[in-house]
Amino acid sequence: MASEKEVTNNGVEWRIKMADGASEILVPEAKPASNVFLGLQLFIAGLALKVWKFLQKAWDLGVDDPRKVIHCLKVGMALTVVSIFYYMRPLYEEVGGNAMWAIMTVVVVFENTVGATLSKSLNRVCGTCLAGFLAIGVHWIASQSGERFEPVIIGSSVFLLASAATFTRFIPSVKIRFDYGAMIFILTFSLVSVSGYRVDKLFDLAHQRLSTIIIGTALCIVVTMLVCPIWAGQELYALITRNMDKLADSLDGCVAEYFQDGDGSLVDSGKERQKKLRGYKCVLSSKATEETMANFARWEPAHGRFNFQHPWKQYIKIGASMRNCAYCIEALNGCISSENQAPEYIKKHISNSSLKVSSNSSSVIKELAVTIKTMKKSSDIHNLVKEMNSAVQELQADLNSFPKLFTSPSNSESQIPENKKIEPAASRTMVTLPPLMEIIPLVTSASLLTEISSRINGIVDAVEELADSANFVPASITDKCQKNGVE
Amino acid sequence: MASEKEVTNNGVEWRIKMADGASEILVPEAKPASNVFLGLQLFIAGLALKVWKFLQKAWDLGVDDPRKVIHCLKVGMALTVVSIFYYMRPLYEEVGGNAMWAIMTVVVVFENTVGATLSKSLNRVCGTCLAGFLAIGVHWIASQSGERFEPVIIGSSVFLLASAATFTRFIPSVKIRFDYGAMIFILTFSLVSVSGYRVDKLFDLAHQRLSTIIIGTALCIVVTMLVCPIWAGQELYALITRNMDKLADSLDGCVAEYFQDGDGSLVDSGKERQKKLRGYKCVLSSKATEETMANFARWEPAHGRFNFQHPWKQYIKIGASMRNCAYCIEALNGCISSENQAPEYIKKHISNSSLKVSSNSSSVIKELAVTIKTMKKSSDIHNLVKEMNSAVQELQADLNSFPKLFTSPSNSESQIPENKKIEPAASRTMVTLPPLMEIIPLVTSASLLTEISSRINGIVDAVEELADSANFVPASITDKCQKNGVE
Numbered sequence: 005m006a007s008e009k010e011v012t013n014n015g016v017e018w019r020i021k022m023a024d025g026a027s028e029i030l031v032p033e034a035k036p037a038s039n040v041f042l043g044l045q046l047f048i049a050g051l052a053l054k055v056w057k058f059l060q061k062a063w064d065l066g067v068d069d070p071r072k073v074i075h076c077l078k079v080g081m082a083l084t085v086v087s088i089f090y091y092m093r094p095l096y097e098e099v100g101g102n103a104m105w106a107i108m109t110v111v112v113v114f115e116n117t118v119g120a121t122l123s124k125s126l127n128r129v130c131g132t133c134l135a136g137f138l139a140i141g142v143h144w145i146a147s148q149s150g151e152r153f154e155p156v157i158i159g160s161s162v163f164l165l166a167s168a169a170t171f172t173r174f175i176p177s178v179k180i181r182f183d184y185g186a187m188i189f190i191l192t193f194s195l196v197s198v199s200g201y202r203v204d205k206l207f208d209l210a211h212q213r214l215s216t217i218i219i220g221t222a223l224c225i226v227v228t229m230l231v232c233p234i235w236a237g238q239e240l241y242a243l244i245t246r247n248m249d250k251l252a253d254s255l256d257g258c259v260a261e262y263f264q265d266g267d268g269s270l271v272d273s274g275k276e277r278q279k280k281l282r283g284y285k286c287v288l289s290s291k292a293t294e295e296t297m298a299n300f301a302r303w304e305p306a307h308g309r310f311n312f313q314h315p316w317k318q319y320i321k322i323g324a325s326m327r328n329c330a331y332c333i334e335a336l337n338g339c340i341s342s343e344n345q346a347p348e349y350i351k352k353h354i355s356n357s358s359l360k361v362s363s364n365s366s367s368v369i370k371e372l373a374v375t376i377k378t379m380k381k382s383s384d385i386h387n388l389v390k391e392m393n394s395a396v397q398e399l400q401a402d403l404n405s406f407p408k409l410f411t412s413p414s415n416s417e418s419q420i421p422e423n424k425k426i427e428p429a430a431s432r433t434m435v436t437l438p439p440l441m442e443i444i445p446l447v448t449s450a451s452l453l454t455e456i457s458s459r460i461n462g463i464v465d466a467v468e469e470l471a472d473s474a475n476f477v478p479a480s481i482t483d484k485c486q487k488n489g490v491e
Numbered sequence: 492m493a494s495e496k497e498v499t500n501n502g503v504e505w506r507i508k509m510a511d512g513a514s515e516i517l518v519p520e521a522k523p524a525s526n527v528f529l530g531l532q533l534f535i536a537g538l539a540l541k542v543w544k545f546l547q548k549a550w551d552l553g554v555d556d557p558r559k560v561i562h563c564l565k566v567g568m569a570l571t572v573v574s575i576f577y578y579m580r581p582l583y584e585e586v587g588g589n590a591m592w593a594i595m596t597v598v599v600v601f602e603n604t605v606g607a608t609l610s611k612s613l614n615r616v617c618g619t620c621l622a623g624f625l626a627i628g629v630h631w632i633a634s635q636s637g638e639r640f641e642p643v644i645i646g647s648s649v650f651l652l653a654s655a656a657t658f659t660r661f662i663p664s665v666k667i668r669f670d671y672g673a674m675i676f677i678l679t680f681s682l683v684s685v686s687g688y689r690v691d692k693l694f695d696l697a698h699q700r701l702s703t704i705i706i707g708t709a710l711c712i713v714v715t716m717l718v719c720p721i722w723a724g725q726e727l728y729a730l731i732t733r734n735m736d737k738l739a740d741s742l743d744g745c746v747a748e749y750f751q752d753g754d755g756s757l758v759d760s761g762k763e764r765q766k767k768l769r770g771y772k773c774v775l776s777s778k779a780t781e782e783t784m785a786n787f788a789r790w791e792p793a794h795g796r797f798n799f800q801h802p803w804k805q806y807i808k809i810g811a812s813m814r815n816c817a818y819c820i821e822a823l824n825g826c827i828s829s830e831n832q833a834p835e836y837i838k839k840h841i842s843n844s845s846l847k848v849s850s851n852s853s854s855v856i857k858e859l860a861v862t863i864k865t866m867k868k869s870s871d872i873h874n875l876v877k878e879m880n881s882a883v884q885e886l887q888a889d890l891n892s893f894p895k896l897f898t899s900p901s902n903s904e905s906q907i908p909e910n911k912k913i914e915p916a917a918s919r920t921m922v923t924l925p926p927l928m929e930i931i932p933l934v935t936s937a938s939l940l941t942e943i944s945s946r947i948n949g950i951v952d953a954v955e956e957l958a959d960s961a962n963f964v965p966a967s968i969t970d971k972c973q974k975n976g977v978e
Contacts, residue, residue, distance in 0.1 A: 058662075061662060062658065062659070062662055065661060065662060066658070072658065072661050073658065075657065076653075076654040076655070076657040076658040076661075077654055079653055079654060079657040079677075080649070080650040080651065080653045080654035080657070081650065083649055083650070083653045083677070083681055084646050084647075084649050084650045084653075087645070087646065087649050087681055087684075087685040088642065088646055090685050091642060091645065091646075091685050104682055107678070107681050107682055107685070108678060108682070111674060111677050111678040111681065112674070112678070155575065155578060158574070158578065159571050159574065159575055159578075160571075162567070162570055162571050162574050163567040163568065163570070163571045164567070166563075166566055166567045166570045166571075166598075167563040167564055167566060167567035168563070170562065170563040170566040170567070171549065171553070171559065171560065171563040172549070174552055174559050174563075175545075175548060175549055175552060187598060187599070190566075190570070190598050191594070191595060191598040191599070194570055194574055194594050194598065195591055195594055195595070197574075198574040198577050198578050198594070288818075289778070291776070292779050331775075331818050331821040331822060332821075332822050332825065334818040334819075334822075335818055335819050335821075335822035335939065335942065338818075338819065338942050338946070339938065339942060342942065342945075400931075403931060444890060444934055444937070444938050445938065447931055447934045447935065447938070448934065448935045448938035448939070450931070451826065451931050451932065451934070451935035452822065452935070455822065455825050455826060455829065458829075459825070
């Protein structure tokens, strides 16, 4: 039994995260033991390993985002407060057995963000009130219509209203905002209309239940808003700006990797670089989060730099335009990692202009991120867009001069002459003409870059729309100097 | 008051969907009326119009998917049955006031698909049991430790367990499958440990509550599985095959539109065609649905052609590989609708081979859809993939012969000679050389087509993995004949 005890001890030690790892525990005891005992030991060790891994994952999650831990402590706090309230006999007598509704409300309504908590609270209170009054009405009608019809009226009203309310939960506009309210409506209506009390007792009951629900929701709202609040709006805002930076970095990284490779620089900063390159994937996968956050943000009061009527919907549009851009980066990535690649000397020809397009494009995106971060209209953005567009035209001019290049094959081995403005070679003799095949990946990536920069214009439009509807002030010259100083 | 009554009447008429539209109601009464009255009238008419639009949307939703209506009737039925059970006094006395838990269970647990209902039911029962026993234990310990420590022990245990359980809800693997269970755990633990009853009464209470919850869940499960069941697995399966068809159609449509346009064929079948072209967008946006369905499908027993251990996770992989392909189609679409287009005579050169690649690619996708639909390993798929790959090589060869073409500018105006195998023109005199600029969109779309066909190989692999793990039988020759006959 010694080993079992040891395993249990280890289980306890893991919870407080001792330094000695799981591998030590897995070493079997040296004593001779029966097969059954050994099997049991292995089973326990395997289980312990699983628990250990689970705890490790949980620990990492907590370290990664301590606000999650704070949220858990907030839930614990709110529940303890409401439980003590319930536990105190005098208060308990006051609201009757209905005090449990306060606990239930706290458990069900308390969410991670202020907006979600507010949304659920209001849904719960409104759903309960509406259904309560309706149910009392139906109950009164049923009680007036004699013992024979009473169950028929109650049964059919429950059937009809529950079906109708369930159906509204399928309608997208209701589902987004009032899904929980519809559920509470069905619940309260069924409970009250079926309860079998007399109407005057029902009013007592409704009063108690409503007051406990209001106590619960009020506690939740106070705790969620006052103790380290997590605002859905702030989260959405941070997500969008973070994604913009990621998009800019991965665009820059992709193009740089394509044109500056071959010198082994990939090796030294492998993992970090890969992460940067794959940043656009976050943009691709954050649609659902953006929509949820924007929906919750609409319920939130003014906070931080956001007023109550802040145009949260516009962030969804910005997100969509960013995703539009990310699709092309994903295709660009595919093209870059494809097997047949253009020879280096051909690559060199458009390398400079491609890098310029990508760096100009990413500066536009970064400037947009700064616009949103500072909530000030950028004075630079139009210049940056102009620069991006002129870089695109330069790239197209470079592409256009391709066939001319191949009229002088002696130059094409490794070095391309700096002055690309060779005279039109229409009447010269062509000696070699490299197959189009070789430059296809290059042409494709250049074309995708062009498409990306044109889609960036979509992001610019969406951000400008946000700046207008949220009344961003124009950035003053001092801001600009400060910004340059910081950067 | 006549007009108000009329509006109300109309409100009732709309519910039964009369033919006379909302426009009639909006005509104001001819009588002279005060401004306030007119304003009220307008307000009511506006409100009525909104309600009318809402009802119309709901009606369309119901017509679009009648199973949603059936689901609502099922919820209504289950609730009515459990309400009648609650309403019957003898039964009511039997389980005490706790009968409301049965109603609550039905409202909360009844979901659209069998898998979701099962998942919530099991979560509810397990969460309640686990928390109930734990709470009774804590309660017993607290009651033994004297009046002074009792609230401290209960308060701190609620705080700790609620915080810990809330934290587990953040861990992805728990969140996906046991989120609801963790919530019910917190709820039950708080309610029971705080309840202030003696332990022997607690056992009574626990027994009653558990039995009502089991009655509720059993009713939900029976109704959801026996009355027109909607299986999450079946939904996922249908979604994947439907998306495959959409992907194939939109790939075909995109390429056809690009190469066969200019003859005005866009006009005649505008809307339907646009819908077909945009089919790939469904693939892009169905990630969340796929994951939810796959998660619920795992809870479902064997149904239809799916056994209990059907590899639902593989469908997520297939979905991901399809999305991978859809990203490229989205880029291709952007490239096709870009402003600068290749002249028709250049387009013609690769039109045939591009159309061949797209039609072969879409046949591969359609064959994969058939494989999943029939659940039989396709005998054709390898031939189709071969054909697709050879079409890709043909396209590349056509691209390769581009520069050669332009050595004979006299041909280039409108007609391209059928035999493309012109002798290498290395030493000939070039008269005109069209700028690369003109063929960039063409080269890009050809390159994206190549990328799409290579990504289709990813879908083929994913489907083959599914065929292996789900033990699809090879299609017999009779099947093939039947299939061809049907098509």
